[in-house]
């Protein structure tokens with residue numbers, strides 16, 4: 304397989320070189336937040352920590368966590384470590400609770416961000432010969448702008464089409480000769496379905512690569528997308544609080560997402576106790592930014608669950624790899640005492656022939672017990688055959704038993720019933736707060 308690097312020296316650095324860089328940068332950033340962000344100064348003082356106390360990477364765990372609520376309470380600019388006159392860009396994520404979290408970038412932050420997205424794009428196979436269609440939404444969301452600057456930095460030809468108008472997405476792929484598609488995995492599926500409805504086979508187009516992310520998606524979903532489009536599909540992870548896409552991404556070997564460790568320190572903690580876990584143990588990802596100017600964050604709790612692998616990758620990169628994110632700790636449902644992640648339901652559904660990759664999970668209360676209903680679209684042929692319906696239901700029940708240990712209520716629906724998403728898909732409706 305052809306391996307490409309954007310910054311080989313750093314992507315393949317020896318671990319001790321990387322760690323030396325990390326500790327030097329950590330010391331600087333700790334001084335900077337202490338001096339410039341009252342929120343951190345107060346927190347450090349409460350814990351009796353002075354910047355000079357941070358001498359080693361091991362000292363990181365002495366530092367306090369930062370959580371999403373700290374950003375909300377600092378709305379809009381109170382966590383910024385630099386005067387607004389130095390901030391050239393604002394992004395925000397809306398979330399579900401109302402107050403958005405606002406983040407800023409200095410000119411240097413934007414240059415760094417472009418380098419980091421250039422790295423993940425190159426790792427996933429992009430080159431200056433590619434024509435890149437960016438079908439993430441341009442706006443306050445970091446997905447489109449982040450990938451846009453990285454693709455330009457590589458010298459690829461960028462089509463900033465944004466999301467939506469799915470038919471136009473397809474004609475653009477055809478007319479402009481798009482070779483790489485960038486969007487959420489759920490939107491990629493919608494592009495596929497719309498193409499098929501219009502008699503176009505995405506496998507026959509010029510597409511070769513897909514860079515997907517911004518929401519959880521399973522290996523089964525990846526396989527489905529790769530087969531449907533005839534492309535190599537890589538996963539990209541990031542969050543606006545930290546920088547956006549570019550934090551980590553898969554290389555062509557698709558075996559974990561390389562984290563840009565020269566700019567971020569990842570830790571994995573037990574989400575209940577906050578204790579730092581050993582490499583290889585799964586828990587909540589915590590990130591410290593080392594070089595961000597506008598809004599540096601110390602030990603930011605992402606709520607995303609993953610584990611870290613420090614082994615050198617087949618691609619030659621030494622940067623630690625994080626496992627594909629299976630979900631957020633706050634996405635976890637507890638049904639009949641069993642922990643369930645939406646991605647487990649996706650794996651079960653897509654393992655059964657006849658289902659379509661569109662589903663909705665409805666959690667409710669029946670009396671005092673929680674109930675789980677899984678609605679899934681199935682192929683048209685299944686809907687019209689009692690026999691096929693029966694077989695599909697038996698197979699689904701077996702898969703659920705194997706993966707979840709119990710069988711939820713299953714509702715099968717004809718194609719095109721569930722609401723489609725152009726950005727992040729909504730997979731779960733929790734009615735418990737209304738009916739509890």
Ligand code: DLL
Nearest residue numbers: 396446516517518519539540541542543547548628
């Ligand atoms: O989703 C940034 C991004 C854009 C990443 C484009 C990749 C590609 P936010 O809108 O702030 O930022 O949402 C961040 O989305 O904490 C995860 O829960 C989830 N998430 C992002 N990427 C992945 C992924 C962008 N590849 C939140 N797999 C994060 C699973 C993901 N979850």
